[in-house]
Amino acid sequence: xxxxxxxxxxxxxxxxxxxxxxxxxxxxxxxxxxxxxxxxxxxxxxxxxxxxxxxxxxxxxxxxxxxxxxxxxxxxxxxxxxxxxxxxxxxxxxxxxxxxxxxxxxxxxxxxxxxxxxxxxxxxxxxxxxxxxxxxxxxxxxxxxxxxxxxxxxxxxxxxxxxxxxxxxxxxxxxxxxxxxxxxxxxxxxxxxxxxxxxxxxxxxxxxxxxxxxxxxxxxxxxxxxxxxxxxxxxxxxxxxxxxxxxxxxxxxxxxxxxxxxxxxxxxxxxxxxxxxxxxxxxxxxxxxxx
Amino acid sequence: xxxxxxxxxxxxxxxxxxxxxxxxxxxxxxxxxxxxxxxxxxxxxxxxxxxxxxxxxxxxxxxxxxxxxxxxxxxxxxxxxxxxxxxxxxxxxxxxxxxxxxxxxxxxxxxxxxxxxxxxxxxxxxxxxxxxxxxxxxxxxxxxxxxxxxxxxxxxxxxxxxxxxxxxxxxxxxxxxxxxxxxxxxxxxxxxxxxxxxxxxxxxxxxxxxxxxxxxxxxxxxxxxxxxxxxxxxxxxxxxxxxxxxxxxxxxxxxxxxxx
Ligand code: SF4
Ligand code: SF4
Ligand code: SF4
Numbered sequence: 001x002x003x004x005x006x007x008x009x010x011x012x013x014x015x016x017x018x019x020x021x022x023x024x025x026x027x028x029x030x031x032x033x034x035x036x037x038x039x040x041x042x043x044x045x046x047x048x049x050x051x052x053x054x055x056x057x058x059x060x061x062x063x064x065x066x067x068x069x070x071x072x073x074x075x076x077x078x079x080x081x082x083x084x085x086x087x088x089x090x091x092x093x094x095x096x097x098x099x100x101x102x103x104x105x106x107x108x109x110x111x112x113x114x115x116x117x118x119x120x121x122x123x124x125x126x127x128x129x130x131x132x133x134x135x136x137x138x139x140x141x142x143x144x145x146x147x148x149x150x151x152x153x154x155x156x157x158x159x160x161x162x163x164x165x166x167x168x169x170x171x172x173x174x175x176x177x178x179x180x181x182x183x184x185x186x187x188x189x190x191x192x193x194x195x196x197x198x199x200x201x202x203x204x205x206x207x208x209x210x211x212x213x214x215x216x217x218x219x220x221x222x223x224x225x226x227x228x229x230x231x232x233x234x235x236x237x238x239x240x241x242x243x244x245x246x247x248x249x250x251x252x253x254x255x256x257x258x259x260x261x262x263x264x265x266x267x268x269x270x271x272x273x274x275x276x277x278x279x280x281x282x283x284x285x286x287x288x289x290x291x
Numbered sequence: 292x293x294x295x296x297x298x299x300x301x302x303x304x305x306x307x308x309x310x311x312x313x314x315x316x317x318x319x320x321x322x323x324x325x326x327x328x329x330x331x332x333x334x335x336x337x338x339x340x341x342x343x344x345x346x347x348x349x350x351x352x353x354x355x356x357x358x359x360x361x362x363x364x365x366x367x368x369x370x371x372x373x374x375x376x377x378x379x380x381x382x383x384x385x386x387x388x389x390x391x392x393x394x395x396x397x398x399x400x401x402x403x404x405x406x407x408x409x410x411x412x413x414x415x416x417x418x419x420x421x422x423x424x425x426x427x428x429x430x431x432x433x434x435x436x437x438x439x440x441x442x443x444x445x446x447x448x449x450x451x452x453x454x455x456x457x458x459x460x461x462x463x464x465x466x467x468x469x470x471x472x473x474x475x476x477x478x479x480x481x482x483x484x485x486x487x488x489x490x491x492x493x494x495x496x497x498x499x500x501x502x503x504x505x506x507x508x509x510x511x512x513x514x515x516x517x518x519x520x521x522x523x524x525x526x527x528x529x530x531x532x533x534x535x536x537x538x539x540x541x542x543x544x545x546x547x548x549x550x551x
Binding site: 001057058059060061062063064066067068069070072073074075076077080125128129130131132187188189191193194195196197199200201202203204205206207208209210212213214215216219220282283284287288 | 294345351359372381383385409410417424488489490492493502503
């Protein structure tokens with residue numbers, strides 16, 4: 001799948017933002033006044049910034065408001081609803097903490113639940129697709145949630161907890177790469193099942209249907225750049241988990257180190273998300289004898 | 292609207308004969324023509340007269356080579372592909388705006404371009420590559436089963452079939468109601484063993500493909516063949532010299548032309 005920068009930015013930034021909101025919602029940390037303003041500003045900048053970035057990959061953004069209409073069947077529509085609800089509920093909760101020095105505990109828990117549900121709905125947009133076997137698995141959802149929760153823990157300054165969560169996320173990531181690599185083959189779609197010609201023999205492409213490129217090849221048969229996969233996997237684990245975990249575990253109170261750890265983590269997360277798309281093979285590639 | 296209907300009154304679709312298709316791409320062109328002038332925004336082309344032309348098509352013809360496992364001669368199969376108007380269309384249920392829908396009356400899967408936001412998720416959900424986001428208009432395009440022809444009373448009766456079916460010079464595309472076991476297309480499917488593409492995806496396509504018939508095999512070449520003279524003989528002697536000399540002269544001429 002084509003690793004579009006807008007989609008990568010959307011899912012990484014908003015994931016971190018909603019992760020931070022979830023921690024703030026359960027009063028971890030409990031913050032008030034201007035401190036609270038600082039935290040919420042960061043969380044909203046990430047969450048809303050990410051959502052805005054996602055509109056850049058729409059071909060016809062003027063109809064984006066209609067995305068609220070199909071929540072009965074569409075995960076993308078559900079994401080639209082839940083994200084807006086999460087932002088509203090957490091906005092009310094944040095106003096209490098910032099202006100009234102009061103935590104409305106129940107509101108906070110509701111907001112935290114909605115924030116994580118937003119990440120869940122985002123993950124389901126990918127995990128639901130049978131056409132992309134690498135994504136079509138519960139580990140996709142698990143990882144989206146883990147990245148959000150560990151990134152949020154990092155941003156909210158939970159040194160020990162964040163270090164543990166970051167390492168856990170890295171371990172699950174390694175495990176899920178191992179599982180995902182064979183999934184396309186295991187699902188059994190081949191050029192023979194795609195064409196139905198397997199009963200006659202071994203099928204190969206003789207001529208493509210068009211000499212130039214097209215939307216399908218550009219969007220779904222993204223094969224360039226996979227050769228960097230190994231390096232990027234190492235980067236995703238080292239920068240995404242190990243380095244930030246070590247940084248905050250060692251200098252647990254320094255704000256500068258915390259900021260540095262967050263930036264390094266984001267770098268690793270971007271590598272992870274780029275791979276998430278670039279390594280994902282869509283079954284339509286079979287019609288082009290490519291994967 | 293993106294909830295799929297429990298059942299449809301009819302299941303209109305295409306039956307494509309892989310035995311007869313000659314790979315002429317006439318259906319590709321007639322589809323592009325009809326659908327650029329009629330339903331929805333035109334199918335755009337990018338860099339149409341430049342070095343890297345590409346554009347939106349609703350129907351494309353692949354070509355495959357099949358090598359029999361027993362080592363016989365390979366066979367070329369031309370393979371037209373457009374939307375299969377699936378019963379369990381995953382492209383419809385993922386659509387967040389309600390732009391994609393499957394019609395109850397005839398099972399046609401359509402995009403309402405006035406509602407589409409161009410997110411491309413439906414194209415990701417389709418296993419067959421039947422949906423393309425138009426690069427100029429930014430809305431999703433797909434085969435409409437020529438819904439603006441098949442019910443169009445302004446057209447003469449014989450033209451009230453999809454453009455690709457009407458155009459195919461080999462009669463490789465058939466149109467009809469696949470839910471009616473008595474229809475011509477259903478009979479054709481039963482008779483020829485019509486098949487689904489990628490059945491493991493669980494989409495239950497309406498369109499069916501008729502497999503190529505087994506080719507005649509000539510296992511022994513004519514017993515007299517070894518005694519036949521080769522048709523082309525390299526000239527020898529004077530003629531051979533003349534041939535070489537003339538070849539050199541014309542070669543030199545070409546070089547001169549190239550230089551000027
Ligand atoms: S072929 Fe693709 S676009 Fe057409 S109905 Fe099936 S899934 Fe949808
Ligand atoms: S591109 Fe249009 S039709 Fe397809 S899922 Fe998005 S809004 Fe629906
Ligand atoms: S039915 Fe119409 S829209 Fe569909 S492939 Fe044929 S010509 Fe194109």
